[in-house]
Amino acid sequence: MKRIVVIILAVASFSFIGKAQGSSDLQLSMNYNIGIPMGDFTDYINQASFRGMNLQVDYYLSDKLAIGASIGWNGFYQKKARESYEFGGGAINAVRYNYLYQLPLYLKVQYIISDEGNIMPYVALAAGGHYIEHETYLGYVGFADDSWSFGTAPELGALMMLGQSGWHFKLSAQYHLTFYNRNNIGTIQNLGINMGFNYDF
Amino acid sequence: MKNLLIVLGYALLISSCAKYPADSVTTEENDIIGSLYNQNTNFSSYSTFAIVDSVLLIKRGAGEPEPDTGYFRYSDRMISLISQNMVSRGYTRVSKDSTPDLGIDVSVLNDANIGSYTYWGGYPGYWGWYGYSYWYGWPSTTYYKYEIGTVVINMIDLQNRNDVDKELTVVWNNVAAGLVASSSNYNTSRIDRAINIMFEQSPYVKK
Known part of the structure; x- marks a missing residue:
């Protein structure tokens, strides 16, 4: 899975670079991401991840409006203290290990609210497919399940210009909603805090 | 610069293979204690119980499972703790010969890969009802994978035994998996805790 994603990204970004020579319509950004379950x-x-x-990747249609695509991932994990879990006809007592790996693939629209100063606030809305790996263990007995769900994410952030280098520092909050409804989990909600750098090509 | 960014990006992508933080797990944390019961059973309709004199040890390749001959050093302790819990739930302990309402047996799988429950669960004669087999009101084999060191505690309805089909109904079945990894690893507090949890998570077992 990961290998395929890397290859797709490689092909996509190299073709973008080819197309964007000599223009600054294209921005590539790379962010570290903290996920806070909600x-x-x-x-x-x-527990936060x-x-x-x-x-x-963002492509600017005008000074303020951009369309783009993104790929991200986050690994959530929590170990829960020994407890009894009841079900019809009995109960199981165990230490529980919950895992959830989320990989959202988004298409997005972004609007820069103001490009007057060095700091440019923006809003964005993303939607796409989320690849979810779910794993849960009761003691040494585990259950795993992979699936795709539809997901969406409104985003609020700001870009800070770092001189005339073409680099920006980026800080944003993205609210990921995954319409999961599997394994007794309804909608997976988490607040993603992104910190990273943008580069204008 | 562009190339650097891209190379950095792929490096990060590929290097984030450890998806979750590492966590240390103790042997004790792997213990699983499962309790199943027959939902048609009214546990308050019974008054007396008898329990086996010693824990049944089940060994692979030994032919039929055989009652412990004394070397399983937690045998007495387990039997006494189960009895205490039963008494605190309002039942009276009687001897096997005094027509008890309920029978309780305790087994330990002393070897790996015994197979499915039914292979040994109905060990004939263990309860003195030679030729009878155990009957479960649920698909018992689907819930657990039995490992070495698994402790199994069954409660049998002796009041309503089926003399025609020679069946004894198991009304309460408990499995504590992972308790005994090897003979040197028997751990008193883990066994005690497992037995107490079986009762705690089964509040319906009461007079």
């Missing part, structure tokens, strides 16, 4: 998802995992990344 909503009902906290029943399954309520500090293992996340995302890559984004």
Whole structure:
């Protein structure tokens, strides 16, 4: 899976570079991402994930409006203390290990609210497919399941110009909603904090 | 510069293979204690119980499973703890000869890969009802994978035994998996805790 994604990205970004020679319509950004579980998802995992990344490509149609694509991932994990889980006709007592690996593939629209100063706030809306790896263990007995779901993410952020280098520092908050509805988990909600750099090609 | 960014990006992509943080797990944390019961059973309709004198050790390749001959050093402790829990739930312990309402057996799988439950669960004669087999009101083999060191505790309805089909109904079945990894690893507190958890997570077992 990961290998395929890398290849697709490689092909995509090299073709973008070819197309964007001599223009600054294209921005590539790379971000470190913290995922904070929200909503009902906290029943399954309520610990923040500090293992996340995302890559984004934005193509500016005008000074303020851009369309783009992104790929990101985040690995959520939580170990839960020994507890009894009841079901019809019995119960199981175990230490529980919950895992959830999320890989959102998005297409997005981005609008720069103001490009007057050095700091340019923007809003964006992304939607696409989320690849979800779900794993849960009761003691040494585990269950794993991979699937794709539809997901969306509104985003609020800002770009800060770093001189005339073509580089920007980027900080944003993205609210990921994955319409999952599997394995007793409804909508996977998490707040992604992205920190990274943008480069104008 | 562009190339650097791209190379950096792929390096990060490829290097993030460890998706989750590493976590240390103790042997004790792998213990699983499962309790199943017959949902048609009214546990308050029974008054007395008898329990086996010793834990049944089940060994592979030994032919039929045989009752412990004394070398399983937690045998007495387990039997006494189960009895205490039963008494605190309002049942009276009687001897096997005094027509108890319930029978309790305790087994330990002392070797790996015994096979499915039914292979040994109905060990004939263990309860003195020679020729009878155990009957479960649920698909018992689908719930657990039995590993070495698994402790199994069955509660049998002796009040309503089926003399025609020679069946004894198991009304409560408990499995503590992972408890005994090797003979040197028997751990008193883990066994005690497992037995207490079986009762705690089965509040319906009461007079």
